[in-house]
Amino acid sequence: MANIVRAIGDRSIRAYIDPERGTVSRELYVNDDIFAQELEQIYQRCWLLLGHESQIPNPGDFVVTRMGTEEVLMVRDRKDHKIRAFLNSCRHRGMKVCRYDEGNTLVFTCPYHAWTYDTKGKLVGVGFGNYANAYTDTLPTGSEEWGLVEVGQICNFYGSIWATWDPKAPSFQDYLGPFAESLRHCLQSSDGEDAGLEFFTPFQRHRIPTNWKVPGFTSVTDLTHTAMTHRSAQAAGLHEDRGTGKETAKPFPQEKYAIGDHNLGHGGMCTFYDQLGVPDYANEWFEPGVDDYFRAQTERKKLLIADRIMPPHGWGGGHFAIFPAVMVDSWRIRYYHPHETGITERWSLFGVDKNAPDHVKDAVRHYAERFNGPVGFFESDDMENWNYVFPASQGATARKYDYFYRNGLGHGKYDDRLPGVVVNGSYTEEAHRARFSRWLAFMEAKSWDDLYPLNKSANHNIWPGVDGQASAKA
Amino acid sequence: MVNVGGKQTMLEDLILQHELEQFCYLEARLLDERRLTEWLDLLSEDLDYWMPMRRNIKFGDWDKEFTDHHKEINWFDETKDIIAGRIRQINTGVHWPEEPVSRFEHLITNIEVVSEDADGIRVNSKFHVYQNRLQDEINQWVGRREDLLRRDPDTKFKVVKRKIILAQNVMLPKVVNTFF
Numbered sequence: 001m002a003n004i005v006r007a008i009g010d011r012s013i014r015a016y017i018d019p020e021r022g023t024v025s026r027e028l029y030v031n032d033d034i035f036a037q038e039l040e041q042i043y044q045r046c047w048l049l050l051g052h053e054s055q056i057p058n059p060g061d062f063v064v065t066r067m068g069t070e071e072v073l074m075v076r077d078r079k080d081h082k083i084r085a086f087l088n089s090c091r092h093r094g095m096k097v098c099r100y101d102e103g104n105t106l107v108f109t110c111p112y113h114a115w116t117y118d119t120k121g122k123l124v125g126v127g128f129g130n131y132a133n134a135y136t137d138t139l140p141t142g143s144e145e146w147g148l149v150e151v152g153q154i155c156n157f158y159g160s161i162w163a164t165w166d167p168k169a170p171s172f173q174d175y176l177g178p179f180a181e182s183l184r185h186c187l188q189s190s191d192g193e194d195a196g197l198e199f200f201t202p203f204q205r206h207r208i209p210t211n212w213k214v215p216g217f218t219s220v221t222d223l224t225h226t227a228m229t230h231r232s233a234q235a236a237g238l239h240e241d242r243g244t245g246k247e248t249a250k251p252f253p254q255e256k257y258a259i260g261d262h263n264l265g266h267g268g269m270c271t272f273y274d275q276l277g278v279p280d281y282a283n284e285w286f287e288p289g290v291d292d293y294f295r296a297q298t299e300r301k302k303l304l305i306a307d308r309i310m311p312p313h314g315w316g317g318g319h320f321a322i323f324p325a326v327m328v329d330s331w332r333i334r335y336y337h338p339h340e341t342g343i344t345e346r347w348s349l350f351g352v353d354k355n356a357p358d359h360v361k362d363a364v365r366h367y368a369e370r371f372n373g374p375v376g377f378f379e380s381d382d383m384e385n386w387n388y389v390f391p392a393s394q395g396a397t398a399r400k401y402d403y404f405y406r407n408g409l410g411h412g413k414y415d416d417r418l419p420g421v422v423v424n425g426s427y428t429e430e431a432h433r434a435r436f437s438r439w440l441a442f443m444e445a446k447s448w449d450d451l452y453p454l455n456k457s458a459n460h461n462i463w464p465g466v467d468g469q470a471s472a473k474a
Numbered sequence: 475m476v477n478v479g480g481k482q483t484m485l486e487d488l489i490l491q492h493e494l495e496q497f498c499y500l501e502a503r504l505l506d507e508r509r510l511t512e513w514l515d516l517l518s519e520d521l522d523y524w525m526p527m528r529r530n531i532k533f534g535d536w537d538k539e540f541t542d543h544h545k546e547i548n549w550f551d552e553t554k555d556i557i558a559g560r561i562r563q564i565n566t567g568v569h570w571p572e573e574p575v576s577r578f579e580h581l582i583t584n585i586e587v588v589s590e591d592a593d594g595i596r597v598n599s600k601f602h603v604y605q606n607r608l609q610d611e612i613n614q615w616v617g618r619r620e621d622l623l624r625r626d627p628d629t630k631f632k633v634v635k636r637k638i639i640l641a642q643n644v645m646l647p648k649v650v651n652t653f654f
């Protein structure tokens with residue numbers, strides 16, 4: 001195994017990426033030391049998705065979610081009704097405070113020695129000690145320091161809930177940069193109303209025996225995988241089960257690209273619309289009446305943004321990834337929680353217009369259940385490929401041969417329509433490369449002070465061939 | 475052994491139990507011998523095939539354990555058409571999680587006839603499905619089924635409704651590529 005000094009700011013990690021060749025060492029995917037560093041350098045700092053406010057509508061509601069390898073309680077407080085998030089680990093001696101998936105509660109009482117926390121995470125009881133010099137029924141002095149460990153920052157972004165452990169991280173809005181409008185767009189209902197989605201419960205959760213970066217860095221903008229990986233769905237005519245009677249909508253002037261923000265790590269598929277407003281709705285549902293609903297919604301949305309250009313992602317624009325591992329595909333969100341170097345838990349969330357009629361909600365739900373996740377027609381083929389990447393990359397021989405990320409290297413350009421983002425052909429690996437630029441920045445940074453956008457003058461793009469001044473349009 | 479209708483003789487009960495057991499074993503054999511299209515023929519046209527997700531709940535919160543069949547996300551919520559599509563996909567020979575083909579063994583046990591009425595025969599059973607794949611991939615699913623079967627002149631019975639209660643919270647196998 002490569003010898004990696006586990007020190008913050010250690011520069012040796014840079015040697016595992018060869019920007020000129022466009023390659024990345026397999027050590028990044030199979031090395032336990034690197035995995036441990038990622039948990040510190042990336043998962044302790046980045047904004048991570050916790051869930052959606054619709055999961056916990058009432059005071060006292062809670063749901064167990066994850067941040068990286070750790071469980072987190074997302075709770076709506078009984079008094080101020082605010083959403084907070086806490087590590088699911090008792091401050092006494094570390095027991096899981098809550099082992100239910102979700103519920104409604106007054107307090108969380110630890111099943112070990114009964115330390116008890118309210119829905120603000122405050123320690124409000126320490127159990128049954130009645131002896132002098134032991135715990136007493138009254139709280140020990142200093143008990144305010146012994147509340148549940150709370151996240152550093154939390155943000156409700158149009159209904160979706162995000163958190164970071166790091167109080168020094170920039171605001172979530174700044175973290176998203178030019179992708180904020182895209183995420184906002186994806187969380188709108190199909191008629192363009194902000195925060196217009198609710199999310200089906202529960203999320204699909206399943207384990208894949210692979211490194212989190214295999215799907216996390218790759219799956220969102222990997223157009224070259226589709227024809228081969230998803231051959232069986234094509235051959236079995238399963239796509240046609242959705243969207244029978246497909247009609248082509250009036251063409252809308254647009255350009256499609258793969259894009260990557262090397263300073264923020266986000267990127268994916270993108271559509272630049274060269275016309276104001278919203279394109280006509282194209283049929284894509286098999287179930288009766290569903291296309292009628294979405295067509296009427298689209299007509300309302302047309303009125304709403306007739307004088308604007310649509311954001312480049314969401315609702316037909318293409319999907320994108322938020323660093324480190326959230327994939328946003330309009331109302332479909334997938335994210336990847338690392339468990340171990342070679343074990344990842346994949347969560348899928350599916351949104352639907354809050355105000356949609358039942359027959360529409362049913363159709364969307366059936367699509368979610370049947371096409372996605374471990375049982376899904378489509379995604380089951382992805383799982384097999386993502387899985388066996390790991391054992392086939394792990395061996396002493398295999399790990400000496402770097403992964404190829406050269407597709408489109410040197411052909412990227414900046415574009416005024418998304419400042420700071422590199423735009424490249426839609427079949428290129430531009431978004432993958434951007435993820436590695438950002439990955440390296442995190443792995444080398446001593447703190448958020450070294451990381452854009454607090455350090456706005458930094459350029460973290462490690463790959464050659466982008467002229468910082470040029471514009472794809474010019 | 476119960477006298478399900480109250481009208482039958484013990485012998486009729488025994489014969490019914492025997493026929494239902496044979497039917498369950500036939501299903502398992504067709505699945506394991508990769509005769510999926512023949513298995514499909516044992517499902518009724520109005521099939522309702524449902525595997526809910528299961529939550530970690532408090533003792534007594536029984537109504538919160540299973541996901542709502544018609545409002546929440548379930549592992550399976552299928553009609554016969556959808557299952558036919560899955561079988562078509564496996565039979566393409568390019569469905570990678572089942573290519574090369576796995577070795578499945580469906581063990582069916584605890585077959586209990588619950589009742590028979592105008593809707594059909596209610597039968598409960600348990601399964602242990604073992605998948606052995608490539609060299610060393612092993613996946614297992616254990617659970618029980620609550621079936622509604624209907625008598626059928628060609629295949630003896632057809633599955634009309636099947637609720638599959640899987641002993642699992644997070645789906646631990648990466649893919650579910652068989653039927654229960």
Ligand code: FES
Pocket residue numbers: 090091092093094095110111112113114115
């Ligand atoms: S570990 Fe929670 S009360 Fe002791």
Ligand SMILES: [Fe+2]
Pocket residue numbers: 225226229230379382
């Ligand atoms: Fe895919």
